Amino acid sequence: MPQDTHKIEIADEQSLAFDGTRLVSTVSQILSDHDLNQSEISIAVVDDPAIRVINKQYLDHDYATDVISFVLDFDEAKSRLTGQLVVSTDTASSMANQIGSTMEDELLLYVIHGMLHLVGFDDKDPTSATEMREQERHYLALHGVEHRWQATSPDGDSH
Numbered sequence: 001m002p003q004d005t006h007k008i009e010i011a012d013e014q015s016l017a018f019d020g021t022r023l024v025s026t027v028s029q030i031l032s033d034h035d036l037n038q039s040e041i042s043i044a045v046v047d048d049p050a051i052r053v054i055n056k057q058y059l060d061h062d063y064a065t066d067v068i069s070f071v072l073d074f075d076e077a078k079s080r081l082t083g084q085l086v087v088s089t090d091t092a093s094s095m096a097n098q099i100g101s102t103m104e105d106e107l108l109l110y111v112i113h114g115m116l117h118l119v120g121f122d123d124k125d126p127t128s129a130t131e132m133r134e135q136e137r138h139y140l141a142l143h144g145v146e147h148r149w150q151a152t153s154p155d156g157d158s159h
Helices: 020-033 048-059 090-099 103-118 125-141
Strands: 005-012 038-046 065-076 080-087
Touching: 005 020, 020 038, 020 103, 020 125, 038 048, 038 090, 038 103, 048 065, 048 080, 048 090, 080 090, 080 103, 090 103, 103 125
Parallel strands: 005 038, 038 080
Antiparallel strands: 065 080
């Protein structure tokens, strides 16, 4: 069995403090759990104005959002994934205040959610959304986080 080689990088392009090690370990766990042995993932941690520009440019949505994920290359036969996540600490902070959580726990949820999209999950219908929420709960629980999904982001995702 090949040894896992995950290259996971974080580009911090905003002003709030967060635990990058926690994000990297979670991404690595999700990759390993989905048998992706050769992976490169970049995580851009940005503010709302920056994620709004990316959302408009690539998805034609003119609003800030929590997370955007891009699959750059996926080769199931070679167990390889190259992808990018863009997450907003502004949105994480705002949502955390609304639901009584912390910005770091909310940011962790966004990274988990984005990674689940990268490994093939979606939340476009009630059945797949339920399955995705179960996966999110599983990965959050590994960090002792119990999350409450109470609000809805502008793209209709419930976080």
